[in-house]
Amino acid sequence: MPIRTQIGIVGAGPAGLLLSHLLARAGIDCVIIESRTRDEIEGTIRAGVLEQWTVDLMNRMGLGERMMREGHFHRGITLQFDRQRHHLDFEDLTDGKKVTVYAQHEVIKDLVAARLAGGGQIIFGVSDVKLEAIETDSPRIKFRRGADGAQEEIACDFIAACDGFHGPGRQAIPAQVRNEFQKIYPFGWLGILTEAPPSWHELIYSNQDEGFALLSTRSDTVQRMYIQCDPADKIENWSDDRIWGQLHKRLEIADGWKLTEGKIFQKGIIGMRSFVCEPMRHGNLFIAGDAGHIVPPTGAKGLNLAAADVLVLSRALRSWYRYRNAELFDSYSATCLDRIWKGERFSWYMTTMLHKNPQETSFEQKIHLADMKYVVSSRAASQALAENYVGLPIDIDDV
């Protein structure tokens, strides 16, 4: 007997979990399947920064209690170059919006716990996932529990593929109707978690000496930091001493400020790409979040774009089940892509301005320096950066 539900969701990342909550609020039934275990999804270190509307949405849905208690709320960010720091005051530049630092895996923990407590169904540790009959009114998801359970089936009205960049969702859209746009950057990020108190009161984005460094935070005792590196480099080549050496150089300033070191308990290297797949719907399959688009993390946009996609999708599904109105299905892709391309532009802009690109000429590097100087000296330019960073306008009043 197949499992019968209205929406079959593939992937329990921020997109899939948030969608399940939005659907539950609209009285729509769904089942999530996830290839990893609950412990794995709750332990994966990724994003840190939430846009103001994402925070407001979580609170509106009654999911923000721990975030409001344990998150860090900053007035703005600090940009650094030439051994000088420049504070961009987002609260002032955007009429009161803040930067919220609350780790993605904490968001995941909160969303999973609330979903399960509300009677939602999440099947963890599935394998061999196949999306079938997506062009019909009765699409199906085939999967196995664990690595070698018997094949099972979810029979649903619609499939939401929230299965990240490497999942099968996007590939289920026939290649001849899929347009993919991609840029791979010739640098990556080496990220660490360290047991240390915060060294600065807000995030520092620095472009100095060998290139980019980011000072971020997780709690009063754990800090998150990144440095630009060769994306093909191996983490074994980076001793703790070498990492601290680079962080000191790229974050030091003229006035004797000192970065506080601590025990490094997690480190890894990630590549950086910009990617968009158009369209994001085929038949009764909808793709959302990283399944449809990737941004380099410099603009802190990925999770927030994933949240925006599923907000749009939940509205379309609500309109269908309430009024049998399919109009929002037809506009799903275009509505999402409008915001996504603005997020892509901003992430590309921040990434290009703040990294030393070994493939660029000295002319282009001088242009990036001029760009940073312009951003910190012009209210118009800093306001443009601020309004993108805290999140472009989006309406959540109907949630």
Ligand code: RFL
């Ligand atoms: P996810 O989080 O990749 O979740 C997809 C889920 O689908 C599962 N899956 C499958 N399940 C069932 N069957 C299959 N066949 C499956 N294949 C895959 C996966 O196991 C996974 O659980 O995608 P989603 O939900 O779209 O969320 C996207 C965000 O995770 C991502 O955009 C952000 O992490 C990006 N990002 C940041 N975003 C922000 O908004 N603010 C930030 O500050 C920020 N910082 C970052 C980041 C990403 C980073 N990394 C590691 C790429 C910093 C970093 C370093």
Ligand code: PHB
């Ligand atoms: C993080 O804290 O992990 C973080 C913060 C800002 C970014 C990316 C990642 O732009």
